[in-house]
Structures are given as C-alpha cells and as structure tokens.
Amino acid sequence: MGHAFVQCLQDSGFRGRLYPVNPAGGEIRGLPVYRRLSDIPGRVDYVISCIPARLTPQLVRDSAAKGARVVSFFTAGYSESGRREGREMEDELLRAARAAGVRLLGPNCLGLYCPETGLSFAADFPKDKGGVAFIAQSGGNSIYLIRTAGRRGVRFSKAVSYGNACDVSECDLMEYFITDSDTTMVAAYIEGIRDARRFRRVLQRLAAAKPVIILKGGSTPGGAVAASSHTGSLAGQDESWEGLLRQTRAIRVHDLDEMADMLVALSFPGHPRGRRVAVFGSNGGFSVLTADDFIRAGFELPQLDPPWQQRLHEAVARFSRSDAGMILKNPFDITNIASAEGLQAAMKTMADSGCFDLMVAQLSISNSGWPFVDSPFTAWPGIFVDALLAVHRETGRPTAVILHSITHPVELERFGALQQKCQSAGLPVYDSIPRAVLALDRLVRHNANHPA
Amino acid sequence: MGHAFVQCLQDSGFRGRLYPVNPAGGEIRGLPVYRRLSDIPGRVDYVISCIPARLTPQLVRDSAAKGARVVSFFTAGYSESGRREGREMEDELLRAARAAGVRLLGPNCLGLYCPETGLSFAADFPKDKGGVAFIAQSGGNSIYLIRTAGRRGVRFSKAVSYGNACDVSECDLMEYFITDSDTTMVAAYIEGIRDARRFRRVLQRLAAAKPVIILKGGSTPGGAVAASSHTGSLAGQDESWEGLLRQTRAIRVHDLDEMADMLVALSFPGHPRGRRVAVFGSNGGFSVLTADDFIRAGFELPQLDPPWQQRLHEAVARFSRSDAGMILKNPFDITNIASAEGLQAAMKTMADSGCFDLMVAQLSISNSGWPFVDSPFTAWPGIFVDALLAVHRETGRPTAVILHSITHPVELERFGALQQKCQSAGLPVYDSIPRAVLALDRLVRHNANHPA
Numbered sequence: 001m002g003h004a005f006v007q008c009l010q011d012s013g014f015r016g017r018l019y020p021v022n023p024a025g026g027e028i029r030g031l032p033v034y035r036r037l038s039d040i041p042g043r044v045d046y047v048i049s050c051i052p053a054r055l056t057p058q059l060v061r062d063s064a065a066k067g068a069r070v071v072s073f074f075t076a077g078y079s080e081s082g083r084r085e086g087r088e089m090e091d092e093l094l095r096a097a098r099a100a101g102v103r104l105l106g107p108n109c110l111g112l113y114c115p116e117t118g119l120s121f122a123a124d125f126p127k128d129k130g131g132v133a134f135i136a137q138s139g140g141n142s143i144y145l146i147r148t149a150g151r152r153g154v155r156f157s158k159a160v161s162y163g164n165a166c167d168v169s170e171c172d173l174m175e176y177f178i179t180d181s182d183t184t185m186v187a188a189y190i191e192g193i194r195d196a197r198r199f200r201r202v203l204q205r206l207a208a209a210k211p212v213i214i215l216k217g218g219s220t221p222g223g224a225v226a227a228s229s230h231t232g233s234l235a236g237q238d239e240s241w242e243g244l245l246r247q248t249r250a251i252r253v254h255d256l257d258e259m260a261d262m263l264v265a266l267s268f269p270g271h272p273r274g275r276r277v278a279v280f281g282s283n284g285g286f287s288v289l290t291a292d293d294f295i296r297a298g299f300e301l302p303q304l305d306p307p308w309q310q311r312l313h314e315a316v317a318r319f320s321r322s323d324a325g326m327i328l329k330n331p332f333d334i335t336n337i338a339s340a341e342g343l344q345a346a347m348k349t350m351a352d353s354g355c356f357d358l359m360v361a362q363l364s365i366s367n368s369g370w371p372f373v374d375s376p377f378t379a380w381p382g383i384f385v386d387a388l389l390a391v392h393r394e395t396g397r398p399t400a401v402i403l404h405s406i407t408h409p410v411e412l413e414r415f416g417a418l419q420q421k422c423q424s425a426g427l428p429v430y431d432s433i434p435r436a437v438l439a440l441d442r443l444v445r446h447n448a449n450h451p452a
Numbered sequence: 453m454g455h456a457f458v459q460c461l462q463d464s465g466f467r468g469r470l471y472p473v474n475p476a477g478g479e480i481r482g483l484p485v486y487r488r489l490s491d492i493p494g495r496v497d498y499v500i501s502c503i504p505a506r507l508t509p510q511l512v513r514d515s516a517a518k519g520a521r522v523v524s525f526f527t528a529g530y531s532e533s534g535r536r537e538g539r540e541m542e543d544e545l546l547r548a549a550r551a552a553g554v555r556l557l558g559p560n561c562l563g564l565y566c567p568e569t570g571l572s573f574a575a576d577f578p579k580d581k582g583g584v585a586f587i588a589q590s591g592g593n594s595i596y597l598i599r600t601a602g603r604r605g606v607r608f609s610k611a612v613s614y615g616n617a618c619d620v621s622e623c624d625l626m627e628y629f630i631t632d633s634d635t636t637m638v639a640a641y642i643e644g645i646r647d648a649r650r651f652r653r654v655l656q657r658l659a660a661a662k663p664v665i666i667l668k669g670g671s672t673p674g675g676a677v678a679a680s681s682h683t684g685s686l687a688g689q690d691e692s693w694e695g696l697l698r699q700t701r702a703i704r705v706h707d708l709d710e711m712a713d714m715l716v717a718l719s720f721p722g723h724p725r726g727r728r729v730a731v732f733g734s735n736g737g738f739s740v741l742t743a744d745d746f747i748r749a750g751f752e753l754p755q756l757d758p759p760w761q762q763r764l765h766e767a768v769a770r771f772s773r774s775d776a777g778m779i780l781k782n783p784f785d786i787t788n789i790a791s792a793e794g795l796q797a798a799m800k801t802m803a804d805s806g807c808f809d810l811m812v813a814q815l816s817i818s819n820s821g822w823p824f825v826d827s828p829f830t831a832w833p834g835i836f837v838d839a840l841l842a843v844h845r846e847t848g849r850p851t852a853v854i855l856h857s858i859t860h861p862v863e864l865e866r867f868g869a870l871q872q873k874c875q876s877a878g879l880p881v882y883d884s885i886p887r888a889v890l891a892l893d894r895l896v897r898h899n900a901n902h903p904a
Binding site: 230282 | 589
C-alpha cells in the first residue's frame with residue numbers, strides 16, 4: 001500500500017519532498033526508502049501510515065520526534081473491528097498522539113486531497129483547485145465523489161477522508177471550513193458523530209456561512225450495523241438527522257450522484273431566480289418525460305408570449321422545410337431543425353422572450369446518433385451544443401444542460417466531449433433527467449432560504 | 453430518411469425482400485430504387501413511408517393495390533401539429549386505409565422491430581429474439597429502451613413504435629400480446645389512450661396473463677401539453693392512471709431506466725422468494741449506503757446464524773492475513789480478500805447458510821481500480837465476478853449484481869466486460885444502487901401479487 005501512496009503523490013504532482021519509509025529499505029519509483037523515520041534528514045511535516053495497527057503508537061511518537069504535526073492512518077483494524085483489542089488499540093493510539101502533541105487523521109482512512117500542494121490519494125484527481133471542501137468517513141466514497149464531480153467541472157479546496165475520526169472529527173473539519181477563505185461550500189459523507197451538541201452548533205454556524213450538503217450513511221438499522229463495522233460509528237436516529245438538517249437548512253442528499261449533482265448546481269454560475277423553465281432539445285418522448293419531472297418538482301413550463309411564439313414559428317419556417325416531427329411549444333422538441341443558424345434562432349427567441357428563469361437543454365446521446373452509425377444525425381448534438389453556447393454567450397441566460405441516455409463506451413466518449421465544451425463555457429451538465437430536476441429544485445429552494 | 457431505413461433493415465439482417473421506392477429512381481446500397489410502388493414486381497406485404505403527409509392517402513391506396521396489409525408512417529405533420537389541416541389529413545389517411553382495407557401504424561412513428569424476421573429501426577438492436585414485447589408512442593424512447601435493455605441481456609419478441617395511433621392503437625397491440633405465444637411480458641410507454649373503457653378491459657386481461665410494465669408520459673399538465681404536440685394524445689388525469697394501474701396490478705415505472713431495470717429483473721431467472729438479502733462486495737461506504745437503501749425499501753439484512761458466522765471468520769482467516777478494513781457482517785465488505793479461493797469461500801458460506809433469499813453483489817467499478825492506473829486492484833473486480841459465478845453455479849442461489857460508479861469510458865468498457873460475463877451466466881446486472889433496490893422491491897411485490 002505504501003507503494004500506491006507514493007505513486008499517487010508523484011503522479012498528482014506533490015510539491016513537497018516525499019520520503020518512503022520501510023524496514024526493508026531499497027527504492028520506490030526512484031526514491032530511496034528510509035529504514036526508519038528517524039533516518040530521514042531534517043523535519044517531517046506529515047506522515048501517512050500503512051503499517052500494522054500494533055506498531056502505530058510507536059509511529060506516532062517517532063513522528064512527533066521528527067516534528068510532524070499530523071499522522072494520517074490508512075491502517076485499519078481498530079474500533080471498527082468490533083473487537084475489544086481494536087477499541088483498546090484506538091484508545092492507545094489517541095493517548096500516544098495527545099501525549100506527543102500530534103493530531104491524527106483516521107485511523108482507517110485515505111487522508112488528504114489538497115490540489116494546492118499536490119497532496120492526493122488518487123492520481124487522476126483534478127490538479128487545479130476550487131471552492132468545494134469535501135469530507136467523508138469512507139475512502140471509497142471519497143474517491144468516487146471526487147472523481148465523478150471532478151469530471152463534471154467541480155473543483156476542490158481540500159478533501160478529507162477521515163475514517164474512524166478518533167481524533168480529528170467532522171466537527172473539527174467543519175469548524176475549520178467556516179473561516180477557510182479557499183472554501184465556498186462544504187459537502188460531507190457522515191456515518192456517525194461523537195458529540196451531537198457540538199455538531200449541531202458547528203453545522204448551524206457553517207450552514208449560515210456557506211452552502212452545506214450532507215449525505216448521511218447508516219441512517220437505517222441495517223446501514224447502522226454497517227457504519228459501526230466500517231468506521232466504528234454510532235449512526236443515530238434518522239428522524240433526528242432529518243430535523244437537524246431541516247433546521248440548519250443544510251441540503252440533504254441520498255447518494256453520491258445526487259451529491260455530485262448538487263455540487264455542480266452550486267458551483268456553476270447563473271442560478272435561476274425563479275421556477276419558470278424552458279425545456280428544449282431532442283426527441284418528443286424525452287421532452288414529455290422531462291416536462292413531467294419538472295412539473296412534479298414544482299417548476300412551471302410557461303408558454304411563450306404570443307409575439308415570441310410568432311417569432312419562433314418564423315424562425316423555424318426560415319430554416320426548415322416544415323415543422324413536422326417537432327414540438328414548438330414548451331417543452332420544445334427542435335430535433336428537426338438541422339442547421340446551426342436555425343437552432344440558434346430558435347434558442348435565441350426563447351432566451352430573449354423573458355418568459356423563462358432557466359433554459360434547460362436536454363439531449364439524448366444514444367438517440368441523437370440514430371441510426372447507430374455515422375450519419376447526418378451523428379453531427380447534430382455537436383451543432384446543437386454550439387448553437388446553445390453561442391446563445392448563452394450572447395444572452396447570459398441561466399442555462400442547464402442534460403446530456404442523457406448513454407449506453408455504450410463510444411457514446412460516453414461523445415458525451416464527454418460535449419460535456420467538456422459546455423463546462424468550459426460555464427454551463428452545468430447533468431447526465432440524468434430526474435437527477436437534474438432534483439438538483440435544480442434543491443438549488444432553487446436553497447437560494448430562496450439564503451437570499452444573497 | 454428512406455436511405456436510413458434501408459440501411460437499418462440491411463444491417464439488421466432483414467430476411468425478406470426490400471424494395472426502395474422514390475420518384476428519382478437510382479440505387480440505394482446496391483438495391484434498385486423503384487420509381488413507383490406499382491413498378492415493384494409481385495406482391496408487397498408491408499410498406500414504410502417517409503413521404504410528405506399530403507401524398508400519403510394515395511400511398512395507402514397504392515399499397516393496398518399491391519396487396520400490402522399494413523403501412524407504417526414515419527411521416528409526421530398530422531394531428532400532433534395542433535393544426536386543423538393536420539387533423540384533417542390524419543382523418544383522411546384513416547378513411548383511405550379503411551376504404552382500402554389496410555391497417556396503419558402511426559403516423560409519426562418508427563414502426564416495427566421484430567428480430568425473428570430482421571425487421572428493425574436501428575441497426576444495432578439485438579438480432580436474437582426473446583420474450584419481451586415493447587410498445588411506445590415515442591420513436592426516440594423506443595430506440596433508447598431497446599438499446600439499453602438489449603445491452604443488459606433483455607430480448608424482445610416484437611417492439612412497436614406506434615406514434616399517433618390513428619388506427620392500430622395500444623389496445624390493439626396489448627390485446628394481441630395476451631395470446632402471442634412468443635411474448636412472456638409487456639412493457640409500454642403510453643402518452644394517451646383513445647378508448648379508456650377498452651383500455652381498462654384489455655389491460656386487466658393482459659396483466660392477469662403476463663407481467664405488464666407501464667411508463668405513462670404526459671401525466672402532468674406540462675407533460676400533457678407536450679404529449680399533445682408529440683403524438684396528438686389526450687393525456688388524461690394522473691390520479692385515474694394511478695388507480696387503474698394499481699387495480700390491474702400493472703407495474704408502474706417513472707422513466708426508461710426504471711423500465712429497463714424492471715425488464716432485467718423479470719427476464720432473468722432466480723427471483724427471490726422473500727426479503728432477506730445478503731449484500732456483499734467492495735468498499736465500506738457503498739456497503740453502508742446499499743444497506744440503507746434496501747432497508748428503506750422494506751428488505752431485511754439479517755445476520756448469519758452463529759455457526760455460519762464462525763465459518764465465515766474461519767474462511768477469511770484461512771485466506772487473508774487479517775480482517776482489517778473489512779466488514780464481516782451483513783452488509784459484507786470483502787474488498788480485502790485478495791484471492792479467488794478466499795472470495796469463493798466467503799460467498800459460498802453466505803449462500804449455503806440458508807439465511808438469505810437473495811444474494812446481492814455490489815461492486816464499485818471506479819473505486820475497484822484504485823488508484824486509477826493498472827495495479828493489483830485493477831484485477832480484483834474480475835476475480836470477484838469469477839468467484840461469484842462459481843458460487844452461483846454451485847449453489848443456484850438467487851443472485852443480483854450491481855456494478856456501479858462509472859465515471860470514464862475505460863471504466864464503462866471494464867463494466868461492459870463484467871456485465872456480459874454475469875449476464876451470460878444468467879445473472880441480472882444493475883448499474884445503480886437505488887435503481888436496483890427499486891426494481892428488486894417491485895419484483896418481489898409483483899411476484900407476491902401473482903403467485904405462480
């Protein structure tokens with residue numbers, strides 16, 4: 001495991017010095033391996049441990065002797081084991097740390113991701129920093145969330161996989177992020193808390209200062225069993241969490257994809273100021289289903305005012321032989337406008353009308369390439385996106401993009417290219433209609449609760 | 453468009469003769485193009501039309517003269533246009549068909565997919581047949597559903613994209629499937645119905661005979677506007693649909709992915725006979741969240757009886773240096789069992805215990821390759837799946853597989869390979885934890901309502 005950490009740090013462009021330590025000595029990826037911590041020349045700031053649990057109290061003392069302020073423990077086998085020896089070992093570790101004056105991350109965690117310094121626990125995390133702080137008791141969940149949100153244009157100030165939280169806890173981290181000027185919003189995957197009163201106070205202050213998104217794991221009896229075995233957490237009653245999150249106006253999500261959606265919704269500029277949505281894009285059936293989802297979530301899909309409706313018909317007549325197979329009402333199906341100019345004229349009419357608080361473009365990736373071979377249809381999504389970006393540049397209207405219905409690696413590549421294009425232009429991209437609607441609803445609710 | 457249909461039919465291996473018709477003549481993909489329908493030598497069974505709407509009544513008469521029984525109209529611009537001329541044209545078309553004694557599919561539809569004859573409207577649909585009949589008013593939704601469910605191992609008897617349903621309706625099709633011996637279950641995307649009483653009668657008989665899955669589009673006022681412009685449908689009240697579907701015990705789903713999940717759940721053998729679930733797989737955080745989702749849906753995650761729990765510990769002790777970082781309770785996190793034998797021993801213990809009605813393997817595709825480079829971890833999912841299939845072969849326990857958390861085309865390829873392996877062995881594969889739980893819950897409810 002030590003090897004994997006070295007590799008991650010090197011490939012992440014870690015900007016500090018890296019000292020592998022292992023009693024066997026040798027070399028890892030061009031770096032000399034020190035046999036003991038004390039052999040390292042000079043001071044050590046931060047230690048990552050993958051050694052067996054029984055050796056860790058001594059490691060804490062050795063780390064303190066070298067000047068380290070924090071030791072992060074990938075090492076597992078503590079309270080989460082459910083065994084007395086494990087709990088006792090965790091207590092001993094904490095006592096050793098307190099006595100030596102160092103702080104502990106974990107144990108049973110992946111530690112820090114901090115793009116500014118190049119600290120990381122996966123080599124493919126974004127190298128540039130942003131405003132999102134993310135904390136999670138689960139290392140696996142951390143990797144997936146950072147990876148998937150990262151691909152979607154979300155950038156992080158710091159992320160912390162903090163495992164069993166025997167010393168540094170969610171409260172410490174959240175308190176830090178209240179005043180951390182690099183951090184504009186906070187997302188947390190939490191299995192259990194140690195100090196409910198302090199947590200309530202800290203969450204209240206944090207949520208008053210910045211948007212907070214919470215995914216509570218172990219919120220059922222079955223999940224709580226798992227949380228206890230996973231990070232030694234006492235998971236607590238779901239009802240009290242629901243009440244607490246409602247009171248503090250933190251945003252509650254139910255899985256990591258919903259969390260990524262919410263980070264996308266909050267991270268990208270151009271939040272809608274109301275619930276009047278224009279849905280437009282490809283395929284009548286998806287237009288119908290998208291409209292249903294928005295209406296069910298409490299959005300409105302108003303129609304264009306008559307003069308603008310007239311203009312839309314004129315634009316379509318100018319650029320298409322007929323309007324057969326299209327829907328020229330909201331939700332608009334403009335699949336059959338084949339030209340960039342025509343698409344741009346149609347979208348510009350919607351944007352200029354002032355009838356909508358939010359433009360939502362929905363595009364089926366799989367269907368837009370009908371049939372599944374190279375054909376005139378294959379090019380259409382690209383033309384559509386170019387028109388969309390041109391209209392957005394010109395009008396600045398709040399716009400969200402849903403690129404959905406992906407069934408094949410080729411389609412995922414196509415999706416990726418369009419996604420990057422939209423994101424680079426500042427537009428949030430979702431990959432599921434229902435999850436997009438959920439995130440946009442939560443965004444509008446959140447902003448209504450927190451007027452700027 | 454005619455060209456696209458010819459291409460689809462050729463690439464789908466259509467087993468009949470194909471006659472392109474266009475006044476311009478010439479050749480399409482090696483086939484001579486007839487200038488008029490009447491120039492075709494001999495009888496014609498089935499006609500697909502992409503010609504302008506105003507010419508279609510004559511086409512119906514010409515088709516009848518050549519002996520055709522059905523004409524399928526891709527042609528749009530009828531009642532769905534919302535214009536008087538469109539409605540009148542649709543009426544005229546229907547009158548012409550009735551007078552000539554032919555049946556109409558559509559207009560505004562993609563028509564038939566029938567793997568047995570090679571009729572198809574997308575070249576990549578499965579070439580082999582199965583038991584699922586699918587009907588949809590939307591061509592785009594048809595393409596996506598068949599494509600995505602097809603990749604997931606679902607096979608179709610017939611699928612019909614039937615558009616405006618001016619002649620052949622959902623009632624006609626559903627009635628046909630009641631007795632169609634090739635069809636074991638029916639899925640339908642419906643925007644509107646023309647005869648509510650008949651629909652109720654037919655659905656009642658169909659749902660009593662075979663599982664029926666319904667996705668109702670246009671079930672909100674906003675969606676209804678779209679449905680009317682999409683297929684000229686009167687969408688009806690959502691409440692009455694809810695009641696009707698509950699009464700007839702049809703399975704209601706809310707999007708096409710849920711529909712595909714349900715087809716997967718019903719199509720694959722090994723339905724669970726109860727709600728006692730063993731969840732096992734990778735990553736503690738995902739184990740916690742999977743457990744939460746199952747419990748919330750009304751499943752149980754019982755623990756192993758003590759002797760079996762003992763055996764599990766022994767198996768892990770035999771094959772792993774320690775159990776650190778694992779969860780040896782339900783939900784089981786067995787990521788750290790590195791060997792095939794160890795994984796097999798652990799899974800076999802769960803399967804043999806008799807404590808569970810359903811084995812659920814959950815595997816994070818993105819995380820299992822941690823770090824995102826080739827490493828020992830990259831091979832783990834493959835080893836895990838091989839062990840799973842071996843235990844399933846040996847014990848025959850009902851098993852479902854969730855391969856989730858895909859962020860990259862490379863991961864989707866990895867996913868695809870594992871998915872195919874599981875599906876070939878008869879195991880259903882889901883790509884989302886919450887949607888898998890939803891489908892399995894609906895499956896158990898459906899089977900409880902319809903004892904074999």
